[in-house]
Amino acid sequence: MLNTLTLNRKKNAAILLLILVAMVLFFAIQRVQQRLQPIPVLAPASLAVETLTLAPAPFSIHVGYVGSVMAGRVVQIPAQVGARVMAVEHREGDRVEQGDLLIRLDDRELSNEIQRLRANEQRLRSDFDYWERQNRRNITLRQQKVIPENQLDESRRMVDSLQASIHENAEALANAEIRLGYTRIHAPFAGRIARLMTEVGDLAVPLSKPLLELVSLQAMKALVSVPQVDIGRLSRGLAVNLEISAANLHLARRIEKIYPLLDPVTRNATFEVCLSCGPEALPASLYPGMALAATVVLAQYDEALSIPHHALLWRGDEQGVFLFEDGVARWRPLQSGAVEGGRVLIRSGLKAGDRLIVTPDFRLQDGLAVAVPVLGEVSP
Structure with missing residues (x-):
């Protein structure tokens, strides 16, 4: 009985060993077969693109420059007669209309001179009337040979002399009245007073130091500086977009003129744009001297x-x-x-x-x- 059990155990162990060996051989054969199979070639993934x-x-081609706002007309107004400044009616920055009184000079001396000349005119005309009547009478008497020739000549000389004096007095009176008008200095155009160079009590000297500087606000323009290498790309009539940040202003204009001379220091050229040549009114906040950015449209494609x-x-x-x-x-x-x-x-x-x-x-x-x-x- 014991021998039979021992024999069965050995038999079972042998069977298990055979099964284990068979499994090892099976997996070994599978591994070898996998290694012998060709490696599959994977298709490359497509590159993702936008x-x-x-x-x-x-499409527009632009180029940018910088420039400044300029008054289209700047006038320095001097005195045309020598007189003391009696009143200054407007100060720097004031807006004035054409014909507004700006400065009043002392006119008392000229007023007195005009009164004297007018009185002298009345006296001369009275004397002239007398001697003209006397001359006509002397002509008649001379024709009748009642008076000598020299008496007629004397009356003629008096008439001619008085007539010349009346003409000379009239010219002096007209000149005095013109100079009297110069004591009232009026604005030649509407604009803004840029600088005041005199005060009450100053002595105004004719054609010497200006009394004030007036700039026109009705013909404002922009002067834009351009490097000399770019001047060949520009031409009159090209569209320009202007941005004046200080005045919160954007304008669409065109190049009006290109100055023929370059700046001797910077070697830059200059072109001009008329700011007042558009449909919109320029705001009161726009001042000469403000900086601006100019964008020139060199080409435009629809x-x-x-x-x-x-x-x-x-x-x-x-x-x-x-x-x-x-x-x-x-x-x-x-x-x-x-x-x-x-x-x-x-x-x-x-x-x-x-x-x-x-x-x-x-x-x-x-x-x-x-x-x-x-x-x-x-x-x-």
């Missing part, structure tokens, strides 16, 4: 193709872009133009409807498989 469908749109600047690439000496065509990237050479606002004007090489790849990826190459995600189409 695209932009090209369409014509307005319909043009342009692309983002970062999408333009170089391959050696050739510039171009990658287009999305049938799931692959295609290199397209092109001719570009001006750069404005981060976009490049396209001269040739692209057409409306082309799908431009705008993803800046160094892995892009001609023929590379690419894919556009659902949200991968960007707006122009």
Whole structure:
């Protein structure tokens, strides 16, 4: 009985050993077969890119400069007669209308002179009337040979002398009245007083130091400085957008004139823009001397193709872009133009409807498989 149990145990152990060996051999064979099978080649994943469908749109080429607001007319007004300043009616910064009284000078001396000349005129005319009657009488008496010739000559000389004196007195009176008018200094045009250079009590000297400076507000202009290398790009009539921040003012104007001489120090050129030549009224907050920014529109295209600047690439000496065509990237050479606002004007090489790849990826190459995600189409 004991021998039978021992034999069965040995038999079971042998069976388990055989099963274990069989399993080891099975897995070993499977491992060898897996190693002998060829490794499958996986298809490369498509590169995800963003695209932009090209369409014509307005495109402008601009260049910016700086300048200043200038009065279209600046006049320094001097005294035309020597007299004491009696009154100053307006101060710096005051707005005045044409004909407004600005300064009043002492007119007492001239008023007295005018009164004297008018009194002298009455006396001379009275004497002239007397001697004219006397001369007519002497002519009659001489014809009758009642008086000698020298008496007639004397009356004639008196008439001629008095007539000359009346004419001379009239000229002096007219001159005095003109000079009296100069004692009232009026505004020759509407504007603003820029500088006042006299005060009450000062002695005004004719054609010497000006009494005040008046600037016109009805013919304001802008003077814009331009580097000499840019002057060839500008021409009369080009559109200019002006921004005067201090006056919160934006104006659309055109170049009126380009000055022929350069500044001897800066070597810059200057062009002029008329600020008052538009439909809108200029605000009272606009002052001569204010700084401004001028943007000149060098060219304007109603319909043009342009692309983002970062999408333009170089391959050696050739510039171009990658287009999305049938799931692959295609290199397209092109001719570009001006750069404005981060976009490049396209001269040739692209057409409306082309799908431009705008993803800046160094892995892009001609023929590379690419894919556009659902949200991968960007707006122009």
